Amino acid sequence: MTDTTHGHASSTGISNVKLGMWAFLGSECLLFGGLISTYMLYRGRVSGGPRPSQIFDIPFTSVSSFVLLMSSLTMVLAVSAAHKDDDRKTNLWLTVTALLGATFVGGQVYEFTAFYKEGLGFSTSLFGSSFYTLTGFHGVHVTVGIIMLMSLVGILKRSSVPGKKAEVVEMIGLYWHFVDIVWIIIFTLVYLIPV
Amino acid sequence: MTTNTAETKQEHGMSNAGYIRIAIILAAITGLEVSTYYVDFGVLFLPALLIMMVIKFVMVVSYFMHLKFDNKIFSFLFYAGLVLAVGVYAAFLATFKFFIQ
Numbered sequence: 001m002t003d004t005t006h007g008h009a010s011s012t013g014i015s016n017v018k019l020g021m022w023a024f025l026g027s028e029c030l031l032f033g034g035l036i037s038t039y040m041l042y043r044g045r046v047s048g049g050p051r052p053s054q055i056f057d058i059p060f061t062s063v064s065s066f067v068l069l070m071s072s073l074t075m076v077l078a079v080s081a082a083h084k085d086d087d088r089k090t091n092l093w094l095t096v097t098a099l100l101g102a103t104f105v106g107g108q109v110y111e112f113t114a115f116y117k118e119g120l121g122f123s124t125s126l127f128g129s130s131f132y133t134l135t136g137f138h139g140v141h142v143t144v145g146i147i148m149l150m151s152l153v154g155i156l157k158r159s160s161v162p163g164k165k166a167e168v169v170e171m172i173g174l175y176w177h178f179v180d181i182v183w184i185i186i187f188t189l190v191y192l193i194p195v
Numbered sequence: 196m197t198t199n200t201a202e203t204k205q206e207h208g209m210s211n212a213g214y215i216r217i218a219i220i221l222a223a224i225t226g227l228e229v230s231t232y233y234v235d236f237g238v239l240f241l242p243a244l245l246i247m248m249v250i251k252f253v254m255v256v257s258y259f260m261h262l263k264f265d266n267k268i269f270s271f272l273f274y275a276g277l278v279l280a281v282g283v284y285a286a287f288l289a290t291f292k293f294f295i296q
Contacts, residue, residue: 014269018269022272026273026274027276028276029273030279033280034284037284058229072218072255073215073259076258080214173259174260177259184255192232
């Protein structure tokens with residue numbers, strides 16, 4: 001189906017903004033692919049520091065994962081409301097998404113603090129370095145997403161969205177869902193599969 | 196360019212109830228994933244986890260990110276990046292004998 005309803009369409013009828021976002025997300029796959037591969041290679045190199053099985057708190061991380069997963073639902077509801085030009089619901093769901101994202105990041109900060117207290121610093125071992133780099137990069141992506149969501153809420157309230165409003169919400173939604181799918185992979189490969 | 200409401204609804208094909216159903220399925224799969232930590236699945240442990248991970252990934256990309264309903268060029272762009280990443284890093288890990296450890 002050709003997308004002809006959005007602004008800034010190219011001669012193909014496809015939105016340039018959307019095309020650019022998907023190309024960006026494709027390139028992000030390469031970034032996280034590198035980080036995940038490096039972690040997989042080094043996860044057993046503990047160098048006398050704590051092992052993953054000694055420090056991971058699976059029930060806690062499961063709840064965090066569930067929170068991030070549900071934020072994808074609230075994000076898609078925001079996109080749906082934006083397509084119906086329902087500003088009130090769009091703002092509501094964007095705010096809920098940002099709050100769920102903030103809960104996830106808060107959980108990650110708590111987790112990092114707990115791991116550090118248990119002896120896993122960034123330079124303790126190759127496992128520590130690759131773990132903090134991977135999950136830290138993901139956390140930064142979620143934080144950037146939260147900033148974008150809250151900025152969008154502010155912009156929507158001032159009704160000064162550049163271009164088509166629904167498309168802007170959808171683009172931020174695509175980014176948000178991307179950080180969710182990256183976490184789906186991290187949760188399984190890093191937390192659930194033992195070394 | 197004007198927005199055609201009917202077309203928009205068709206492109207973003209699912210209702211809110213549909214999205215909630217997808218979220219419930221995703222939550223149930225996550226529950227199953229977590230259960231593998233507590234229940235011994237034997238030789239099925241690793242394949243089951245990987246299959247559930249892929250199912251969740253594809254469901255979010257297809258339904259929440261609308262790839263299933265959107266122009267196929269977007270699918271090509273995203274999956275090309277993904278396949279390239281998987282290929283490159285599988286080769287990278289293979290050079291370190293990761294798969295025969």
